[in-house]
Amino acid sequence: MNVANLGFFLVAGLSIVSAGFVIFHPNPVRSALFLVVNFICLAILYLTLNAQLLAALQVIVYAGAIMVLFLFVIMLLNLGGERAREDALAGQKFAGGFLALVVLGALSVGLYQVVSAKETRPVTDAWRLEQMRFQAPPGKEGEVQIAQIGSELFRNYLYPFELTSVLLLVGLIGAVLLAKRRLPEQSQPEGQRRDRP
Amino acid sequence: MDGEEQSVVVELIIALVKIALVVAVIMVLVPFLVWGERKYVADVQVRIGPNRVGPFGLLQSLADGIKLMFKEDILPGHVDRVLYFLAPIVMMIPALCVMAVIPFGNQITLFGHTTRLVVTDLPVGILYVLALTSLGVYGVVLAGWASNNKYSxxxxxRSSAQMVSYELPMGLAIVAALMISSAKGGEMSLVSIVEAQKDGFWNWNFLWWGIGFLPFLMYWICGIAETNRAPFDLPEAETELVAGYHTEYSGMKFALFFLAEYANMLNVGAIATTLFCGGWHSPIPIEILPKSMGLLKALGPVFWFSVKVGFFIWAYYHLRATLPRLRYDRLMGFAWKGLVPLALVNILIVATIITLGYREKPVPPSTSQRPASQAVGMAGQPGPGGF
Structure with a gap:
């Protein structure tokens, strides 16, 4: 086992352990912090795969923005104390276990397909990524370039990209609608009240 | 030891020396920055300021540092111990790590080895900076929560909401800067961004087409908010929150928060210099020193870089001395309703100018004739749709 492999197993092990703590730690703040540790481990794994852009984005978006908001909400609602774990729904444990098995099965099927299809069916995303790597300019081999990812996104994957942004917009509007205060018009007398969603 | 191994060892030594140099400079500089701030603010307020310890009170901060080091390290009984210890460390590490990608000078040759005056020049340099600054907020949040105290x-x-809100316009301002830089042939690494701004101050990014000052100002405003400095110092507003998130901290732990704050100020100043003000380049490209004065000549860029960062530090002091603290809702409204839309419009304008054909350097004709699949690989040149 060489040094790179050892590093991989260390970081991967740490990420699994921290993921376990996210679920099993009784304190919500600690759970959220273990999730941050997990994200950083994933970023390091991306780095070992020479995907520097992905690693940076992982830290900026997940660890830096989303988890800070999670912590913000936990602190704002004062959920800091330890809670007894109790099931909100009957049969929650079995349903959870079953769903976890389904996800595991789907992931292994996907992984098997990618690994076995690499030789026989060359036009897959993994193959495309590999092609991009071969086109890297001299002196920068092995790095997936930022410009490459950008032009792939805006040429070959434009529709999924734009659809994702529309999805985010829908989520944003939904959140605003749910969170907005009642407008003063609604407290006016019955006759003047306008219907609002 | 054969030649290759030897060169690896030499590279390692050079890297370690550079790291040690950067950390040492920050650590030595911070006490003087604190002293400078106290003196400057005192001057503005027609006071004298520190003048007891050493000439002009220069050693005041050093004395304060020694005091903090030997003070009793109080551990309040109601804190969350692990996170209470972790918070100052989490605050300090990103502040120091950001310095690793900032180029503070051009190439230098010492003892026959040529090296760039930057610890490491990452291809995704500016994203690395953004990633680390976004982690810095955890120090404040953890300190606030672990202290188990309502003021903290x-x-x-406040700081988690503020820093997340201002990160967004800051990122958008940086996007505009990167677009400007890519039109001049820069990439995402900070060294290439600086090199794209050479030959005189009229080539610096903040003067680009009369619109570069907009992302520059936005970055500067967001930088002040990110470092929790006046007029955006609500997380530690003394008049309302005792000392905000570090109310329960004393001794060396408090000193670490202080150090991290000033290191972050230096970071913001250095990145503003790198992205918008030509980095280490002198304002007027005239060779004053003869070629024979090699080392002194190599230190010229370091001088210009320091002068520019010094200007930003002065601006920090001056803003603190002259502006009152913002009200909290105004602060958030300013980020979301003012800066974010402005930054988006600014990106649109910059993109329009670039798309309409502005190029600092003419693109070699071969790039445009290449099939798209090959042009993608030419990250070094400003091809269509890539920076």
Whole structure:
């Protein structure tokens, strides 16, 4: 086992352990912090795969923005104390276990397909990524370039990209609608009240 | 030891020396920055300021540092111990790590080895900076929560909302800067961004087409908010929150928060210099020193870089001395309703100018004739749709 492999197993092990703590730690703040540790481990794994852009984005978006908001909400609602774990729904444990098995099965099927299809069916995303790597300019081999990812996104994957942004917009509007205060018009007398969603 | 191994060892030694140099300079500089701030603010307020310890009170901060080091390290009984210890460390590490990608000078040759005056020049340099600054907020949040004290908690809450809000316009301002830089042939690494701004101050990014000052100002405003400095110092507003998130901290732990704050100020100043003000380049490209004065000549860029960062530090002091603290709702409204739309419009304008054909350097004709699949690989040149 060489040094790179050892590093991989260390970081991967740490990420699994921290993921376990996210679920099993009784304190919500600690759970959220273990999730941050997990994200950083994933970023390091991306780095070992020479995907520097992905690693940076992982830290900026997940660890830096989303988890800070999670912590913000936990602190704002004062959920800091330890809670007894109790099931909100009957049969929650079995349903959870079953769903976890389904996800595991789907992931292994996907992984098997990618690994076995690499030789026989060359036009897959993994193959495309590999092609991009071969086109890297001299002196920068092995790095997936930022410009490459950008032009792939805006040429070959434009529709999924734009659809994702529309999805985010829908989520944003939904959140605003749910969170907005009642407008003063609604407290006016019955006759003047306008219907609002 | 054969030649290749030897060169690896030499590279390692050079890297370690550079790291040690950067960390040492920050650590030595911070006490003087604190002293400078106290003196400057005192001057503005027609006071004298520190003048007891050493000439002009220069050693005041050093004395304060020694005091903090030997003070009793109080551990309040109601804190969350692990996170209470972790918070100052989490605050300090990103502040120091950001320095690793900032180029503070051009190439230098010492003892026959040529090296760039930057610890490491990452291809995704500016994203690395953004990633680390976004991690810095955890120090404040953890300190606020672990202290188990309502003033600290309020400080932590304020800072998490504030820093996340201002990160967004800051990122958008940086996007505009990167677009400007890519039109001049720069990439995402900070060294290439600086090199794209050579030959005189009229080539610096903040003067680009009369619109570069907009992302520059936005970055500067967001930088002040990110470092929790006046007029955006709500997380530690003394008049309302005792000392905000570090109310319960004393001794060396408090000193670490202080150090991290000033290191972050230096970071913001250095990145503003790198992205918008030509980095280490002198304002007027005239060779004053003859070629024979090699080392002195190599230190010229370091001088210009320091002068520019010094200007930003002065601006920090001056803003603190002259502006009152913002009200909290105004602060958030300013980020979301003012800066974010402005930054988006600014990106649109910059993109329009670039798309309409502005190029600092003419693109070699071969790039445009290449099939798209090959042009993608030419990250070094400003091809269509890539920076």
């Amino acid at each position: 908690l309020l400080g932590g809450l």
